[in-house]
Amino acid sequence: MKIICMAETGKKIRQCIDESGFTMKQVSEKLNLHIMSVYKWTYGVGLPTIDNLVNLADILDVKIEDLLVVESVGDDNIY
Numbered sequence: 001m002k003i004i005c006m007a008e009t010g011k012k013i014r015q016c017i018d019e020s021g022f023t024m025k026q027v028s029e030k031l032n033l034h035i036m037s038v039y040k041w042t043y044g045v046g047l048p049t050i051d052n053l054v055n056l057a058d059i060l061d062v063k064i065e066d067l068l069v070v071e072s073v074g075d076d077n078i079y
Contacts, residue, residue: 001074008069010044013056016067017042020060030059 017027017038024042028035031052040046048056057064 002070002072004047005069005071006047007044008071009047009067010042012069013048013067014042016060016062022059027056027059031055 017024020027022030024038025035028038031038033052037046037048037052041048047053053064053067057067060067
């Protein structure tokens with residue numbers, strides 16, 4: 001089974017924001033969200049919704065896969 005690692009995904013989101021030249025405030029404004037939502041993502045406390053993830057990738061000019069850190073857990077051969 002695969003899961004999204006929240007802490008590492010948060011670090012990747014923060015890195016992509018920093019590399020984009022945008023501030024956290026600018027990103028939150030472009031997404032029409034409270035800045036605390038974006039901070040929660042970067043601290044690994046929460047994840048963006050699918051819609052916000054798609055728009056975040058578009059704003060930062062990266063692929064969705066560039067924002068996510070996925071790890072395997074448990075037995076991948078359940079069936």
